[in-house]
Amino acid sequence: MKANILVIHPCDNVAVVLTALAAGETAVAAGIEGLTAVSDIPASHKIALADIAAGGAVIKYGETVAVSTRDIKKGEWVHTHNLESKRWKR
């Protein structure tokens, strides 16, 4: 099956959704197994590759780019509703 998400760095706990995913759809990328979108996720937005506990680091490019504000489930849409900047509050 054709990849519909892209993992930028092996340490990342989020991946970029290439084509919009509906809840229940399977997310596909090389090396990723058993990942299902648990919410609708727009194209170019992020999907959690693993559970991220509240206060945990959101890792993309192998670096912390945000901190979660609540428990995020594997397969969930990761965006401004469940994370915050460590810096400016945007």
Place this chain on the structure above:
Amino acid sequence: MEAMSGITGYLRPNGGFGIRNHVLVLATVSCVTGVIQRIAREVPEAVCVPHAWGCGRGGLRDVQVLLRVLAGMVHHPNVGAVVLIGLGCEVSNTKTLAAVIGDAGKPIEVLNVQEDGGSLATARKGAAAARRLLEHLSTQRRVPLSWDKVFAGMECGGSDAMSGVTANVAIGSVADWLVEQGATVIFGENTEMIGTAHVLARRAKNEAVARQIEQLIDRAERLTHDIMGDMASLVISPGNMDGGMSTIAEKAMGSICKGGTSTINQVVDYGEPPTEHGLILQDGPGYDGDSMTGLAVSGAQLLFFSTGRGTPAGFPGLPVIKVASNSRVYAAMPDDMDVNAGALIEGKPRAALRDEMIDLMVRVINGEPTQAERHGMDVFTFMTVHPPF
């Protein structure tokens, strides 16, 4: 990959190499723009560069940058000979500039509109000089070039949500490859580093470079706040967020990844040539044209430029390899794009794209024109800090 590393360039008297051998017809001041344009019509083979500056700004920083940029264009290794067109009474007049340029190790012919018979006579003399110098350069031949003499700049502009996912990641992998070969890679755009001081400083060669990185990003952040006030957070815009970027750090990572992951060996000022090899960070603005000039004047012989919305921008005398972040813009602007990093979305392996980009870079170094070069899409602007008087 080593098998295709047969690259060539033009050896300069200072030991540097150009990958082009241009006659540069450079204005010292905006007043002579029409003269430069006339020469460009008469001698299309010359790289003719008019611009909007040269006078009317008294701040020391602006004068420093003005002289550094104009002298840097003359010194640029891709330039084999120069026709300098001045007015006569400007801040960056040809006498002042000559002292800054010093010995450039290449023929320079100087004309001034106020002394050389006005605009038409100067254009006529300038065109004749350009033709003479083209004739002179035509006898020079390419010689083998080693990768440690290659200097590439990495730029992004007209970005979209995929720029930091496909194109910049792909450019970063080429940056890492170049550094492994002993080449020099430079990237700038300080405002796009805000939120990544911890990442970049950790990659610094030593403590001193780490402090410089932190200071330059801190300055960029304070400047952004000073200028934009409460709007500073718009550095990450609602449009960015619609595109899936959630924080300033995430957006910035998508930008700085075009520099790859190597150790940062040196921080240089805008347009300042580095003394180190490997990965270099430039303290310069994010605006595409201003940024490209800073990278070029620092000595970059070629530029990689990622774009998602699509820009035709090239740079005078330098090949600019335009990397589309998505297949739509690659197809929509066929005369402007050189590489389709959007293929990563359709399943192309990252290593295959990187190798294709290295292969293209080798051909470009050896003389194959990029789209922007082929179609004459030169942009030349540079940084200023104060308004004109």
